[in-house]
Amino acid sequence: MDSNGSTHSSSSGKEDGLSQLSRSAENAKRIKNVQDKFVNGQSLAKEGRALVGEGVLMKVCRKKPKQRVFFLFNDILVYGRVVMNGLKYTQQKIIPLSEIKISTPTDCEENPYSWLISSPKKSFVVRANSDRERQEWLAHLDRCVYHCRNTNQSQNNAVAAHWVPDDRSDTCMHCHTTKFSTYNRKHHCRNCGYIVCDGCSKKRFLLPHLDSKSVRVCDACYSKLTKNSTNESRPTHQRDSSDSEGEENNGHYSPVPVCLSRHILITISSHICIVGHFLSERRKFLKKTQYHRELND
Numbered sequence: 001m002d003s004n005g006s007t008h009s010s011s012s013g014k015e016d017g018l019s020q021l022s023r024s025a026e027n028a029k030r031i032k033n034v035q036d037k038f039v040n041g042q043s044l045a046k047e048g049r050a051l052v053g054e055g056v057l058m059k060v061c062r063k064k065p066k067q068r069v070f071f072l073f074n075d076i077l078v079y080g081r082v083v084m085n086g087l088k089y090t091q092q093k094i095i096p097l098s099e100i101k102i103s104t105p106t107d108c109e110e111n112p113y114s115w116l117i118s119s120p121k122k123s124f125v126v127r128a129n130s131d132r133e134r135q136e137w138l139a140h141l142d143r144c145v146y147h148c149r150n151t152n153q154s155q156n157n158a159v160a161a162h163w164v165p166d167d168r169s170d171t172c173m174h175c176h177t178t179k180f181s182t183y184n185r186k187h188h189c190r191n192c193g194y195i196v197c198d199g200c201s202k203k204r205f206l207l208p209h210l211d212s213k214s215v216r217v218c219d220a221c222y223s224k225l226t227k228n229s230t231n232e233s234r235p236t237h238q239r240d241s242s243d244s245e246g247e248e249n250n251g252h253y254s255p256v257p258v259c260l261s262r263h264i265l266i267t268i269s270s271h272i273c274i275v276g277h278f279l280s281e282r283r284k285f286l287k288k289t290q291y292h293r294e295l296n297d
């Protein structure tokens with residue numbers, strides 16, 4: 001991590017150092033430089049904002065890790081794709097630090113020098129090139145996030161699930177029976193992030209931090225969420241359990257107890273898996289029998 005704020009950030013004067021940095025001409029120049037390199041990016045200039053550090057990290061994604069450039073400001077984390085040999089950045093994403101939680105992924109062996117960034121809409125693992133680089137990032141992130149969370153009262157505590165990467169399982173992680181194929185596609189429970197089959201994730205539940213519409217959840221999460229549901233968070237709809245497909249599957253469901261803390265920590269991608277042309281035979285059948293609720297995911 002190239003740290004711009006390090007000379008100001010040692011020991012006790014962190015906040016003063018960042019405030020001081022935010023007012024400096026050098027800081028304004030750096031921020032403008034970052035902004036200018038983003039294609040179709042938002043304006044990054046803001047009073048009181050300081051660019052604390054930047055660096056290239058591997059973002060562990062659903063399909064495979066991708067290189068992304070990250071910029072840590074004192075109030076936001078910005079990242080994007082590097083194009084044209086570093087001359088330009090695209091796909092700008094901005095996460096307010098007040099919404100971010102930093103933690104250690106449980107699959108450190110597969111992703112050394114990594115850490116997990118969780119936020120309401122998106123949670124993902126990033127990987128540095130060395131332990132030293134990781135330590136530097138974490139030190140700066142922790143301080144900035146801590147400061148933002150403490151000064152922002154309207155913080156949202158709910159964060160997105162970390163999606164288990166597609167290559168981790170060829171069988172449904174809920175029923176342990178369904179094998180995935182072109183016609184039997186992988187789905188992700190939006191609540192726990194497990195890879196599940198369609199049969200085990202027919203329920204939808206409103207997770208307000210993720211979406212204004214109800215989203216796909218696995219049967220285990222649905223039970224749990226329904227029990228815990230409050231006025232703010234109600235199940236919105238559920239497929240008819242007398243559905244012939246459902247009856248067939250009910251016999252061999254073996255729900256896995258959901259233990260969020262043990263979940264493999266992985267990335268989620270913002271992409272919704274498009275069902276596209278790959279309607280399974282099941283769905284064709286469902287369509288015919290008028291159980292044709294559109295599967296958005």
Ligand SMILES: [Zn+2]
Pocket residue numbers: 172173174175176177178196197198199200
């Ligand atoms: Zn299943």
Ligand SMILES: [Zn+2]
Pocket residue numbers: 189190191192193194217218219220221222258
């Ligand atoms: Zn689940």
